[in-house]
Amino acid sequence: MRPALRRIAVITIATAISFATLPISAAFADDNPATDPAGADLVAPTGTPVSTELNSWPGLEVVQTMLVKDDVSPTAKITRTVGWGDGTFSSPAADEVMVMRHTYAKAGVYRPLIALTDQAGNRAILPLLGNGDDGRPQALTIAEPAFLVYLDRTTAATKGNLVTVSGDIADKAMANGAMVTWGDGSSDNIKHGVERTEYAAAHQYRTPGQYPISITIGHHSHPEATRVKQLGTVTIAEDTTKPVLTLAKPTKPTEAASYRTLTGTLTDDLSGVDGYAYAEAIQQRGKLWYSYTTNDAGAFVWAKAKNKADAIQQAAPLNLLPDANGTWTYALAALPTKGTLIITGQAADRAGNATTFSFSQVLTK
Ligand SMILES: [Ca+2]
Numbered sequence: 185m186r187p188a189l190r191r192i193a194v195i196t197i198a199t200a201i202s203f204a205t206l207p208i209s210a211a212f213a214d215d216n217p218a219t220d221p222a223g224a225d226l227v228a229p230t231g232t233p234v235s236t237e238l239n240s241w242p243g244l245e246v247v248q249t250m251l252v253k254d255d256v257s258p259t260a261k262i263t264r265t266v267g268w269g270d271g272t273f274s275s276p277a278a279d280e281v282m283v284m285r286h287t288y289a290k291a292g293v294y295r296p297l298i299a300l301t302d303q304a305g306n307r308a309i310l311p312l313l314g315n316g317d318d319g320r321p322q323a324l325t326i327a328e329p330a331f332l333v334y335l336d337r338t339t340a341a342t343k344g345n346l347v348t349v350s351g352d353i354a355d356k357a358m359a360n361g362a363m364v365t366w367g368d369g370s371s372d373n374i375k376h377g378v379e380r381t382e383y384a385a386a387h388q389y390r391t392p393g394q395y396p397i398s399i400t401i402g403h404h405s406h407p408e409a410t411r412v413k414q415l416g417t418v419t420i421a422e423d424t425t426k427p428v429l430t431l432a433k434p435t436k437p438t439e440a441a442s443y444r445t446l447t448g449t450l451t452d453d454l455s456g457v458d459g460y461a462y463a464e465a466i467q468q469r470g471k472l473w474y475s476y477t478t479n480d481a482g483a484f485v486w487a488k489a490k491n492k493a494d495a496i497q498q499a500a501p502l503n504l505l506p507d508a509n510g511t512w513t514y515a516l517a518a519l520p521t522k523g524t525l526i527i528t529g530q531a532a533d534r535a536g537n538a539t540t541f542s543f544s545q546v547l548t549k
């Protein structure tokens with residue numbers, strides 16, 4: 185124990201942090217003569233951080249905990265004063281594991297200190313957050329979250345099309361996830377990993393209009409605390425035009441073999457064709473009706489039906505997938521035969537505008 189050196193250190197720190205509210209006598213209290221009788225309390229209490237918050241937002245309460253012990257004085261007799269570094273001080277309850285709460289009003293980098301004094305007046309002034317890897321007192325950074333590094337989003341779309349928001353949330357003091365609010369009453373939670381903070385979300389609007397989009401995040405250790413970032417509006421345009429769905433008539437339309445591969449077009453001028461599109465094929469052979477459908481084994485066959493309505497009902501919907509040019513093809517696994525071939529089709533654009541076609545042809549060979 186080197187009381188003289190400790191006193192100098194105490195005075196230096198106390199001066200640096202303007203520990204003005206501490207009684208001056210306390211700063212010298214551990215400068216007792218080394219001639220104290222054996223068993224006297226000569227050692228100042230210790231304070232070990234248990235859990236610390238190193239990042240937070242202005243106006244949000246931070247919680248720091250510290251284990252406080254002394255070699256002689258009981259825990260309840262150790263006095264404590266916290267200097268938060270923003271000009272305010274507090275005297276937390278004298279628990280062994282001491283919970284300290286403070287709300288910083290302003291952004292800044294703070295290095296809070298704590299003074300622990302035992303019954304004999306030995307006092308230690310310690311960094312409240314302990315020392316970092318560099319041996320220096322750890323700092324607490326209070327800042328509004330620079331949480332949104334904005335990357336990309338849709339600003340205009342046609343009804344039915346997906347509006348996307350994607351970016352990177354760059355803040356250590358953020359939630360495990362964030363939420364996109366689309367402005368039409370709906371929202372989507374965004375999940376991301378501990379290290380990766382990229383986010384992406386997509387939404388489909390039902391009604392044309394202008395919608396404000398925002399991102400909300402919560403603090404990682406205070407989920408109830410949120411910050412909202414307005415991203416601006418997206419404009420959704422109406423689409424009232426039907427898609428165009430056609431079936432190409434074969435060059436030899438009366439020959440069954442011409443229908444080995446059906447082909448046609450599916451296009452839409454606005455929202456796009458990814459609503460739904462399918463065709464169905466039935467056939468009348470004399471008085472009998474057949475439908476192109478699957479059997480119990482899952483293979484496509486021409487199956488006998490009771491009547492025309494039954495044939496329509498049991499016909500399999502054949503999905504039509506247009507390529508980038510709007511051309512679709514569909515290969516039939518089984519050819520029709522002589523008789524009347526009826527092919528119908530239905531499609532809708534992304535906005536829900538529907539269209540149909542009906543094709544009828546007598547096959548003679
Ligand atoms: Ca002591």
Ligand SMILES: [Ca+2]
Pocket residue numbers: 423424425426427452453454455456533535537
């Ligand atoms: Ca359309």
